[in-house]
Amino acid sequence: MKIYEKAPAKINLSLDVLRKRSDGYHEVEMVMTMVDLADRLSMEELPRDTIIISSQVGYIPLDEKNLAFQAAKLIKERYEVKKGVYIHLDKHIPVAAGLAGGSSDAAATLRGLNKLWKLNIPLEELQALGAELGSDVPFCVKGGTAVARGRGTELEPIGAPPQCxxxxxxxxxxxxxxxxxxxxxxxxxxxxxxxxxxxxxxxxxxxxxxxxxxxxxxxxxxxxxxxxxxxxxxxxxxxxxxxxxxxxxxxxxxxxxxxxxxxxxxxxxxxxxxxxxxxxxxxx
Missing domain, CATH: 3.30.70.890 (GHMP kinase, C-terminal domain)
Structure with a gap:
C-alpha cells in the first residue's frame, strides 16, 4: 500500500513577538494560513526496519537532518513500530524561505504514517508530536487558518480569510x-x-x-x-x-x-x- 499526502506552504498574515521567554523561545502571536503551493509525499512500507527518504531535488538533506525523517523516527519510536518506510519528497516549496516547507513535510509524514500503519492517533496527539519537531509543525498537521500563540504551538482555529x-x-x-x-x-x-x-x-x-x-x-x-x-x-x-x-x-x-x-x-x-x-x- 502507498499513502500520498500533500504538504502545503504557510504564510504569516501577521507575526508579532510579545517578549523573550525564560525558556529561550519568544512569546508570539501569529495569524497563519495555507496557500496552494505544496510538496507531495508518498510513503510505502519496507520489509526491513529502516527509514529511507528520496527526493527529485539535490539540495536538501535526506538523513536525520530532514524533518520528515525526524517525524518518521519519532512516530516509530513512540509507538514501537518495528516496520520500515520509504518516503519520497516531491519538493515544490522553496527551502529556507519562511514558508514552513520542512515543517509541512514533517506534518504530512505524521499524518501519512498514522494511516499507513493504522495507528489511529487522534489529531491533537499528532499535533503534540509535531510540537516536539518544531513550532510550525502542529499548525501544519491540521492546516486551515489559525492564531498561534505561546512559542507558536498554541493554536486557535479561525475562519478562512477572503479568497484572493x-x-x-x-x-x-x-x-x-x-x-x-x-x-x-x-x-x-x-x-x-x-x-x-x-x-x-x-x-x-x-x-x-x-x-x-x-x-x-x-x-x-x-x-x-x-x-x-x-x-x-x-x-x-x-x-x-x-x-x-x-x-x-x-x-x-x-x-x-x-x-x-x-x-x-x-x-x-x-x-x-x-x-x-x-x-x-x-x-x-
Whole structure:
C-alpha cells in the first residue's frame, strides 16, 4: 500500500513577538494560513526496519537532518513500530524561505504514517508530536487558518480569510530563522501589528482591511540584514499588489491580489528580480 499526502506552504498574515521567554523561545502571536503551493509525499512500507527518504531535488538533506525523517523516527519510536518506510519528497516549496516547507513535510509524514500503519492517533496527539519537531509543525498537521500563540504551538482555529490570489517571490538567498530572532530586541519593538483588526477583517471578509492590518515585526531585522528583501518588497508595492508582507523570518515576500487581471503583470514584473516566483490561491 502507498499513502500520498500533500504538504502545503504557510504564510504569516501577521507575526508579532510579545517578549523573550525564560525558556529561550519568544512569546508570539501569529495569524497563519495555507496557500496552494505544496510538496507531495508518498510513503510505502519496507520489509526491513529502516527509514529511507528520496527526493527529485539535490539540495536538501535526506538523513536525520530532514524533518520528515525526524517525524518518521519519532512516530516509530513512540509507538514501537518495528516496520520500515520509504518516503519520497516531491519538493515544490522553496527551502529556507519562511514558508514552513520542512515543517509541512514533517506534518504530512505524521499524518501519512498514522494511516499507513493504522495507528489511529487522534489529531491533537499528532499535533503534540509535531510540537516536539518544531513550532510550525502542529499548525501544519491540521492546516486551515489559525492564531498561534505561546512559542507558536498554541493554536486557535479561525475562519478562512477572503479568497484572493497570492504571489510569492523568494530572492536567491537563504535566511536563518535563528539569526533573525537572535538579532530581534523584543522589548524595543515599537510597531506591533494590529492583530485584533486583522481578525476582524477575516471575520467580516473585508479584503481591504485585511491588507491594511497585516504586519510582521521580523521584517525590520531581515530587511536590514538583507537589502534584497527590501528591494523585493518595494517591487511588489510598485507593481500594485494590494497587500505586501514578508512571510516568517523571510526571505520570501508575498503579495495579496484581488483582481486576476493584475496577477500576470505583477508575476512577470517580479521575474525580473528573482526566478522563484509563484502565483497561487489561498487554500481555504
Amino acid at each position: 490570489w497570492v504571489i510569492l517571490a523568494k530572492p536567491p538567498i537563504n535566511v536563518s530563522t535563528a539569526d533573525v530572532y537572535g538579532k530581534l530586541r523584543a522589548n524595543e519593538i515599537k510597531n506591533h501589528p494590529p492583530t485584533s483588526q486583522l481578525l476582524q477583517a477575516i471575520r467580516e471578509h473585508d479584503f481591504a482591511m485585511l491588507c491594511r492590518s497585516m504586519g510582521n515585526v521580523l521584517e525590520d531585522v531581515t530587511l536590514e540584514l538583507y537589502p534584497e528583501v527590501r528591494q523585493l518588497k518595494d517591487a511588489f508595492i510598485r507593481l500594485g499588489a494590494d497587500g505586501v508582507l514578508m512571510s516568517g523570518s523571510g526571505p520570501t515576500v508575498f503579495g495579496l491580489v484581488l483582481k486576476e487581471s493584475k496577477v500576470t503583470r505583477i508575476y512577470n514584473g517580479l521575474r525580473g528580480f528573482c526566478k522563484e516566483v509563484y502565483a497561487v490561491r489561498l487554500l481555504t
